[in-house]
Amino acid sequence: MISIHPLCDLPEIAAGDDLAALLRGSLASAGLLPLKAGDVLVVTQKILSKAEGRMIDLAAVEPGAEAVELAARTRKDARLVELVLQESVAIVRAAPHVLITRHRLGHVMANSGIDRSNIGPGESERALLLPVDPDGSARQLVEALSADSGGRVAVVISDSFGRPWRYGVVGVAIGAAGLPALVDRRGDQDRDGRRLEVTQIALADQIATAATLVTGEGAESVPAALIRGLSLPEGENGAAAIVRPAEEDLFR
Template sequence: MIEILGITGVGEIVPGCDLAALLADALEAMGVVPARNDVLVVTQKIVSKAEGRGVSLDAVTPDAAAEALAATTRKDPRLVSLVLAESSDVVRAVPNVLITRHRSGHVMANAGIDQSNLGPGAADRALLLPEDADASAARLHEALAARFATPPAVVVSDSFGRPWRYGVTNVAIGAAGLPALIDKRGEKDRDGRVLEVTQVALADMVASAAGLATGEGAEGVPAALVRGLAWDAPDVPAAALVRPPHEDLFR
């Protein structure tokens, strides 16, 4: 049976804090002992906060390209400047919408830059994605191994919109200790038919499930433990989930 446990009691995250220790303390306070194949899903927001990825918009001076794109999208030129600095390509720019390919490869709104739930006095600040979310997940996984005999795998999650569908859902932008992508090609289904294209986005599925506990607004639940899973595949980072630009089916 799959269980999803929202992790509470972590507190407000500040730059430089020991995020792994805070998460481990919260798990212990809840009486939760990680078991084999448990996955700790940690929201990108607290990872970015701990890694000091906050930026004051007052410190940003937009250039002409940012000003022009801001006029098209009707967004703050300072925010657009940050988006361009974090992106390798602009995918779509229309009023109130700016979709880019983040330098990590993820295609997302505003290069994943967020201004919500940043804490008191943060009205004019923005939060960037981690420099390398897979590396962030690996560091958390390694640190948790020092606290628990069986450390949980770690997924760093973020909320994405989806083409042709309303609403956001959580996906994995970082992963360690589990196969983010499981390749089933060449295996057979129950009827003996060979699977030709099936790849399972396990880390995305786990991130989405955890989103039921962490929420998207003022819930204040920054992480969730997902347990009851099973897999038989080597560890694969979340970078493997990113489809390369030459396989872009929609442009």
């Protein structure tokens, strides 16, 4: 049986904190140690970014001409727009209150994933950027937590994305280690013996979305969750494997 366990007692994370040690302590207080084979620890992007010092003081940001023009068009803070431009490789859509970009990691997302919510009290003039290498950070957490494991343990770094043509946000994986983030089923057969031609499973995204049932999207203050009872497929690839290359974009 699959179960989802919220980790509710983590402190406010600051730059330089030993996130693995804090997560280990929270797992212990929740009675979830030792970790078991198939366990997946889902860590929200915010606490990882905070620990890695990705907080930016907006007062120190000097908007360039492009940022000023885009800010006027989108009705956004020009300093925030400057950060969005620095973190992106392309502007996908700019309209009043909307700025969608292709992030340097390949994700197509609002505001290059830069956030100003739930980043800590008194931090309204700061913004939080995505981690530099979320797959690498996930690998580091797997290694740090491996001593507490009775088997193969995985880590997923989650964020919240909107989706084209649908309202609402869902959890997605921007980083993963210890599991195949993308499972290729092409060549397998369905129950009628027909060959699967295009089926690929975004397993890490499914896990990230499941975790948001307990981590939430607002003031829940649950920045991580352990999912237990999964039967993980063999193999490993990071969340970067899920990102569709720009040359395969059918909507440009």
